Amino acid sequence: MKTALILxxxxxxxxxxxxxxxxxxxxxxxxxxxxSDLRTLDVTVETLDITSQEQLAALRKRLDGQTIDLLFVNAAVASADAPAASVETQDFVDVMVTNVLSPMRAVETLDDLVPPTGTIAVMSSRQGSIAMNTNAGYEVYRASKSALNQLMRCYAVRRENDPRTLLLVNPGHVQTELGGPGAVRTVEEAVPPVVDTVEKRAGQGGFFFVDYNDQVVPW
Structure with a gap:
């Protein structure tokens, strides 16, 4: 049985x-x-505030000896729909710490649990694509996802001979707290193709920015 760790x-x-x-x-x-509702499932539940280095270290210690076939980092917060220059400094910092720095710390802290055949995936967004930015809006959130993509690229380059599969995943516009009620798909509709993509890419190696249909997203 394969093991997935979803942060x-x-x-x-x-x-x-x-x-x-x-x-x-x-x-x-x-x-x-x-x-949370996670406790209603037949899964192992761990408590973690991803912005806490101490809690990340404690989680790594609790998982010592585990083999994690998939590490999927899914932490993010939204930002105001406003030009970046108008955002309060602390609001900017909070988004960057949660959406960029903390996911990368999580990857670096937990990656040694993932075997050579495993996958490390991070939830990104098409809003992180500079090439696809044709309508602006939510500038700080966009910037955080672009920065996340860049730092995952740095991580991949530092490990150019790493056989593991590294993924940035764009799930599309989904009816979540981030996506809002007007999004085109529900969570129930969005998740299966995301999981299909992760399972399809498993074991192939390489670093890719892909969407829920396994199509490459332009940087």
Whole structure:
């Protein structure tokens, strides 16, 4: 049985992926900051605030000896729909710490649990694509996803001979707290193709920015 560790699995896409991987026969470890619907599933629940280096280190210690076939980092917060220069400094910092620095710290802290045949995936967004930015809006969120993409690229370059599969995944516009109620797809519709893409890419190696239909997203 393969094991998936999903960071940020208490709601939305993270919770949906925990359900989907569990239904497909994976052993799932999911993290939450506080008690959530994750506890209604037949999965292992770990408490984690991804912005806490101490909690990340403690999670790594608790997982010592585990083999994690898939590490999927799904932590993110939204930003105001405003020009970046108008955003309060602390709001900017909070988004960058949660959406960029903390996911990368999580990857660096936990990656030694992932075997050579495993996958390390991080939830990105088409809003992180500079090439696809034709309508602006939500500038700080966009910038955070672009920065996340860049730092994952740095991570991949530093490990050019790493056989593991590294993925940035764009799930599309989904009805979550981030996507809003007007998004085109529900979590139930969005998650299966995301999981299909992750499973399809497993074992192939390389670093890719792909969408939920396994199509390459332009940088």
């Amino acid at each position: 940020g699995a208490s709601r939305g896409l993270g919770l949906g992926m925990a359900k989907e991987f569990q239904a497909r026969g994976w052993q799932v470890i999911g993290t939450e900051r506080s008690p």
